[in-house]
Amino acid sequence: MDGFITFGVLTVSDSCHDGSKQDVAGPTLCQEIELTFPKSKIIFQEIVPDEQKQIEETLLSWCLDGCNVILTTGGTGCSPRDITPEATKAVIEKELPGMSQFMLSKSFAITDKAMLSRPVCGVRKKTLIINLPGSTKGSKECFSFVVSAIPHAVALINDDFARILAAHGHIQGDRSVYVEPSTVVVDATAARNRHSPYPMKEVDDAVRIILHECSPTVETETIRIENALNRVLAEDVYAKDPLPPFRSSVKDGYAVRSKAGSGVRKIKASAAAGDEPIKINVGYDEAVRVSTGAPIPESADAVVQIEDTQVVEATQDGNEEIQINLLVTPHVGQDIRAIGSDIAANSKVLNKLDVISAGHIGVLAAIGQHKVKVFRRSSVGVLSTGSELKSHYDLLGPGQIRDSNKLALINLLKQYSYDAFDYGIAKDDPNSVKNALTKALASNDIVITTGGVSMGEYDLVKKVLVSDFGALLHFGRVNMRPGKPTTFATLHFRNKRKLVFGLPGNPASACVTALLFVIPCLKYIERRQTYNFPIVKATLNDPVKNNDERPTYLRAEVKYIDGAFVATTTGNQTSSRINSLVGANGLVLIPGNYKNYSQYESFNTILIGDLTN
Numbered sequence: 001m002d003g004f005i006t007f008g009v010l011t012v013s014d015s016c017h018d019g020s021k022q023d024v025a026g027p028t029l030c031q032e033i034e035l036t037f038p039k040s041k042i043i044f045q046e047i048v049p050d051e052q053k054q055i056e057e058t059l060l061s062w063c064l065d066g067c068n069v070i071l072t073t074g075g076t077g078c079s080p081r082d083i084t085p086e087a088t089k090a091v092i093e094k095e096l097p098g099m100s101q102f103m104l105s106k107s108f109a110i111t112d113k114a115m116l117s118r119p120v121c122g123v124r125k126k127t128l129i130i131n132l133p134g135s136t137k138g139s140k141e142c143f144s145f146v147v148s149a150i151p152h153a154v155a156l157i158n159d160d161f162a163r164i165l166a167a168h169g170h171i172q173g174d175r176s177v178y179v180e181p182s183t184v185v186v187d188a189t190a191a192r193n194r195h196s197p198y199p200m201k202e203v204d205d206a207v208r209i210i211l212h213e214c215s216p217t218v219e220t221e222t223i224r225i226e227n228a229l230n231r232v233l234a235e236d237v238y239a240k241d242p243l244p245p246f247r248s249s250v251k252d253g254y255a256v257r258s259k260a261g262s263g264v265r266k267i268k269a270s271a272a273a274g275d276e277p278i279k280i281n282v283g284y285d286e287a288v289r290v291s292t293g294a295p296i297p298e299s300a301d302a303v304v305q306i307e308d309t310q311v312v313e314a315t316q317d318g319n320e321e322i323q324i325n326l327l328v329t330p331h332v333g334q335d336i337r338a339i340g341s342d343i344a345a346n347s348k349v350l351n352k353l354d355v356i357s358a359g360h361i362g363v364l365a366a367i368g369q370h371k372v373k374v375f376r377r378s379s380v381g382v383l384s385t386g387s388e389l390k391s392h393y394d395l396l397g398p399g400q401i402r403d404s405n406k407l408a409l410i411n412l413l414k415q416y417s418y419d420a421f422d423y424g425i426a427k428d429d430p431n432s433v434k435n436a437l438t439k440a441l442a443s444n445d446i447v448i449t450t451g452g453v454s455m456g457e458y459d460l461v462k463k464v465l466v467s468d469f470g471a472l473l474h475f476g477r478v479n480m481r482p483g484k485p486t487t488f489a490t491l492h493f494r495n496k497r498k499l500v501f502g503l504p505g506n507p508a509s510a511c512v513t514a515l516l517f518v519i520p521c522l523k524y525i526e527r528r529q530t531y532n533f534p535i536v537k538a539t540l541n542d543p544v545k546n547n548d549e550r551p552t553y554l555r556a557e558v559k560y561i562d563g564a565f566v567a568t569t570t571g572n573q574t575s576s577r578i579n580s581l582v583g584a585n586g587l588v589l590i591p592g593n594y595k596n597y598s599q600y601e602s603f604n605t606i607l608i609g610d611l612t613n
């Protein structure tokens with residue numbers, strides 16, 4: 001589960017900061033983090049000088065931004081500028097002397113120099129801060145000494161065993177959270193229901209029910225613009241300063257006074273991009289050589305591009321122009337980017353409810369805004385149910401298959417830019433299902449389960465939801481193929497309202513129902529204005545049979561050819577066949593009732609991905 005522990009790596013060093021030395025320790029620590037915690041995410045990496053205030057400010061801002069662990073490297077010694085431990089002490093609320101002592105005691109075995117190191121480790125709110133020495137070797141070694149304590153420390157700090165243990169695959173057999181046994185008793189086989197007691201809902205009604213049961217969030221969070229892609233803005237954004245902040249040249253050419261028209265000009269000075277604006281008076285017979293992006297001297301009112309000029313006189317070595325001839329008559333403002341011409345000072349640049357794109361982030365960077373307020377996203381836990389399931393890392397015994405749903409769903413959500421957390425595999429027994437659900441519900445707003453929702457005596461998800469969690473099942477069957485037993489429930493867990501999607505176990509069914517029901521729900525809650533997938537009319541490229549009374553969502557590759565959408569199905573469409581999702585960017589909706597459809601018939605098609613041509 002990517003992004004489970006978030007890290008920040010702060011190099012503290014005057015010489016790395018001013019560029020006279022290359023920072024090797026910082027990048028090496030990042031590599032170590034990625035190797036040791038493949039599911040982690042490094043959200044910050046910076047170099048600051050050995051200045052107490054700057055170190056403190058950076059630590060505080062990373063803590064505020066929800067960084068789980070900050071590693072500092074450098075500034076822990078006893079030279080006059082070494083100040084990292086003091087800065088760290090000023091930021092932390094609880095010191096962890098054991099961690100520093102352990103690190104030192106291990107270091108003594110390697111070098112006596114460790115006696116001169118003064119690392120501080122501690123906790124501020126939900127962030128663990130660890131000082132490491134500045135040398136690449138030393139910081140790497142010291143990180144390796146304390147690394148085993150990090151996941152547990154993060155769990156303790158966040159008071160969140162379930163999430164952390166789930167992240168490390170300890171769901172089954174984990175005794176750290178006690179869960180009362182389930183109240184569900186598996187039915188005697190002969191006494192079980194012969195017909196599903198759940199009314200069959202149409203897909204559109206099911207979507208309406210889901211959206212009715214959730215509301216667009218009002219919760220916001222403030223995040224760095226680097227992390228803001230695809231988030232929904234929770235505020236209008238205004239520019240304080242104009243862009244450009246000075247009159248700048250649009251072309252490589254000559255800044256002149258337009259009134260003097262075309263003709264010969266003496267080169268008085270030159271200005272390149274990045275130069276300070278030159279304070280000279282440009283006479284009517286003069287010009288200032290300018291490059292694109294350079295500031296224009298105040299008295300000039302036009303730029304003439306190089307292509308529209310000729311050299312009249314040059315220095316003897318041929319390096320400098322002395323006089324040039326303007327071949328065109330310049331007009332006022334020609335090729336000058338006026339102050340505020342792109343963004344006027346105090347103007348609104350971005351609107352609340354915009355979905356942040358690369359362009360938005362560019363605007364935010366251009367106006368110097370470091371953070372934005374966005375709407376909070378729902379946190380999602382995903383778990384699989386099924387006694388036959390094994391992790392894809394395990395060897396299979398007789399009767400076992402690999403769990404493909406969990407990873408497929410977590411990554412399906414990721415495709416639409418939502419994160420989801422892995423809550424393992426529950427066995428088909430009520431206690432195991434209750435256990436896994438408890439852990440997933442404890443840390444998430446939304447839980448997705450797969451399997452165990454149909455008619456079998458071991459399909460226990462619905463029962464456990466109702467009996468053990470007091471859930472309200474809003475529907476338990478939907479008129480669609482794949483996905484008939486799709487279940488949607490709401491419940492209160494520790495005084496918080498939760499949504500549960502009980503998706504079918506068949507792999508294609510799980511993905512199709514996640515697309516049709518979960519993704520629009522996540523978008524709607526996040527306050528996206530467009531939460532439904534686009535629908536187009538597409539013509540079938542191959543004949544299909546619907547062997548079912550239910551409307552069917554065929555997985556297909558959709559192309560736009562000669563002004564029309566054409567859909568080619570991705571082979572066998574049986575619900576168990578996860579391969580039918582490979583290469584599918586569309587779901588073609590064909591009516592049920594056991595009808596056959598010939599090539600060239602057109603159907604509504606939901607676009608779930610980019611067109612492939």
Ligand SMILES: Nc1nc2c(c(=O)[nH]1)N[C@H]1C(S)=C(S)[C@@H](COP(=O)(O)OP(=O)(O)OC[C@H]3O[C@@H](n4cnc5c(N)ncnc54)[C@H](O)[C@@H]3O)O[C@H]1N2
Nearest residue numbers: 384386403404405451452453454455459484504505506509
């Ligand atoms: N008597 C009836 N039987 C079934 C009906 C029905 O209406 N009456 N509906 C069928 C339909 S449609 C579907 S879809 C499946 C859904 O079943 P469940 O949601 O109860 O899922 P399971 O029984 O647990 O598993 C079904 C199938 O999928 C495999 N599976 C489950 N989880 C995973 C996973 N994580 N990764 C890979 N494969 C998984 C599992 O081994 C089964 O083969 O029920 C029909 N039955």
Ligand code: MOO
Nearest residue numbers: 482483484509575
């Ligand atoms: O609805 Mo099920 O998903 O067809 O196999």
Ligand SMILES: [Mg+2]
Nearest residue numbers: 452454456459
């Ligand atoms: Mg079943």
